[in-house]
Amino acid sequence: MTPALQKRNLMVILPNANVRQDTLTPTHQSAAYLMKLLIVEDEHKTGDYLRKGLGEAGFLVDLCRTGLDGHHLAMTEHYDLIILDVMLPDVDGWRIVSALRDAGRTTPVMFLTARDSVNDRVQGLELGADDYLVKPFAFAELLARVRTLLRRGAPAVTSQQLHVADLTLDLRRRRAARQGKDIHLTSKEFSLLELLVRRQGEVLTRSLIASQVWDMNFDSDSNVIDVAIRRLRAKIDDAYTPRLIHTVRGMGYMLDQPDDA
């Protein structure tokens, strides 16, 4: 690993020390599927209050305090809903939602902001936010809106499956299967496979894969992508025909199925 990569890795990984996951009561754990929410909020009191309240309401909650952390988690993990403060000290909420939508991620987003001008609302909704709540708000109102958004999103999300040949990706549960057999993938492996499937037939360069899946830039001599592809192939390709992930020498990788498959 080159020093430059190590440095970038640190930049990405260290802020995530702020991310916490609430523990669940046994009752919650028995639910078939736990809704997972991401809160991005730099005001500590508000963030803690939301995490506690939503945790008690039965949601799995990740909380982060900066836009950089929020952007990273929103792009790499699966959430059923993202609650996003607009005014953040580093990467603001507008940029995070734009990046999400540009990457084809349809996760519902609720903006939280102290600002209450018509322009802000319009900008937020145009960028792809699904709802907009002005601070200060009553927790009961936030919870009601969260539930409405989750209900609204549920049917569409349930049908979110991607298929290539006999490979199926369940985007909601972040599960992959080939020939109907479940394949266990790490979160990163799933994100990598999802990117390849969404852009099947396209050659994806290592730097594009790095920026989309790892949210970072790699030196071109880094083999991080190659190692990740090798692991993914071992899981989804080695025991199956046809092989779906192809190396395009000197360029990158492409997921494709032969025309006669």
Ligand code: CA
């Ligand atoms: Ca703020």
